[in-house]
Amino acid sequence: MTALVETRSDISRGPWATAFRRLRHDKVAMAALIFFCLILVSCLSAPLYAKWAGVNPFTSTLDATIMLDGKQTAVMEQSTEGLGLGYNPIGPTWQLGNYFLGADNQGRDVMARLLYGGWTSIIIASGATILTLLFATVLGLAAGFFGGVTDMILSRILDILWAFPVYLLAISLSIVMIAHGIDIGPFTIESGSLWLPVFIIGVIYIPYVARPIRGQVLSLRESEFVLAAISLGVPSHRILFRDILPNVTTTLIVFVPLMMALNMLTESALSFLSIGVQPPDASWGTIIQDGQGLLYSRPWVALAPGIAIVITVLALNVLGDGLRDALDPRSKIKLGRG
């Protein structure tokens, strides 16, 4: 509530400092930010963890053994059910560095994969967010500022992309690219590369950001300070970059954590459908998929990455709400189809 009281020092600080101050006083948002940073740091330390635990999370280790309560135990236990032919991966030991969350069906340490996978998921979500915001800003600015034929063509293209169900568009793009990759002009993305999910997720959400940006640019173009700049004969590229772009920056910043959250969910869904991150790479979605076959016998393989997704996305959503309250107190920005 203190955020609403505009003191004199607030006014002299300028909008950015005011917003930053509001955000700093928002305890919940700051907690979410710190929490997200903690997740980031623990995922970054994945190689250290793997080295310390002495495991390789990307190769199958079916014959590995570990010391458990002073006994040498096999990571893949002989199954006691049925004919006793199958192997059951070891369950959670709850001992850090010693198959804490157990092993998956290839005898790999799930905890180490969880940390590596988290890094992959965050990288993909961030990459896709940057791609979406970049394209959406260019399209939104061009459509809103130049208007006329440019606006008509760009808006119709955005309409078509927007009407396309997200997962079906992603499936269509993936299925043609997953086997052979893609080359657009000078850019070539190999199949199985992490850039492929980044590209696909980045593309499908462009209209979700570009449409609000376009709307904002349209109304800014009619605003008095822009009309003044036009009548003074300021060249349009200068108006675009000096007058209009700074005014949509707040919208873009508010979109960052919200898009990150959405992208993490989308990445996990695509990986779960086996069209996102490709094995042996791990992401939280692929680990859930690995755990699907073990769901009833070793549920933690699927539970742990899901919990990781929920808390990370929750932190990003809370942070996004806080940022919106700080930067855009009248809450004009809405994400999604609303």
Next chain:
Amino acid sequence: MFLAIIQRLWQMLFVMFGISVLVFLIFFATPGADPASRIAGRGASAEILEAVRKSFGLDQPIYVQYFTMMKKIFITGDLTSFVNRGWKVVPAVLDTIPVTISLVMGAAILWVVFSMIIGTVAAATKDSWLDRSLMILGLIGISMPVFWLGEVMNLVTQSRFHDTWMFSWVPPLGYKNFIDGPKAWFLTLVIPWITLAILYIGLYGRVLRANLIEAMQEDYVRTARAKGLSETRILLRHALRTSLISFVTLFGLDFGALVGGSALLTEVVFNLHGIGKLTYDALLNLDLPIIMTTVIFASFFVVMANAVVDVLYIILDPRVRKA
């Protein structure tokens, strides 16, 4: 008004055309590989590749290829799968529609009822502990991957607690036809309904709360207060009514999107053979003709649902007519 409706329908047709071109380009003109080998599926023989080239006219100019594909989907409906040779695609897609509709309808009823209760209660008790906890629960609902929630549901109801009184009624995964027995149909769908609805309960509850709080600051609410109406009456009869306008718009869009394939993850996790599961199975088999058809049908459905919502809007709200 008629002009606005016609304009909207014209826009709908344009978007449908655009989508069909986009789908065509994605499947036939993405650089990388020969479309024939894509459509034929993994490890197709030279004979099948030849059949694909002939059937889609791949040696002809690209616009002829586009018309051939559209004709196969919409007019003759004789698009066949090359992975399962001879399997007609269009009837297979039409068969899945009742399953998807059953799933989405039930979930929609749940999410509308519960999100309205949650949103109204939270707005009425704004800033109280009840409001805060409801909103946190809603945020958690939004932050959960739906397929993971489905797996957790399966773990609880099919395995861990299946033998207890709580979940012993849950039938094995799969869909039962309504005509074969409404009770079995209902029981197989209860858990999928809840799973699918949770995300939307969170989302709609939060949206409705925000709308209600905004509406409570409007002039007409002040007038109602000045007339001495009770707060409950103002909230339910005045504020809620206007807040429902954007709620209904959102609902139309989401319902359309869910029937048009967004329920895919739920269908896969619960093994319901709806349009999403069909797409997923085709994805695993790399069966492109099926994916092309489901994508086109589903996105057309979404576009038409959006247009219907907008037309209803034009009829209901005179302010929109001029735009």
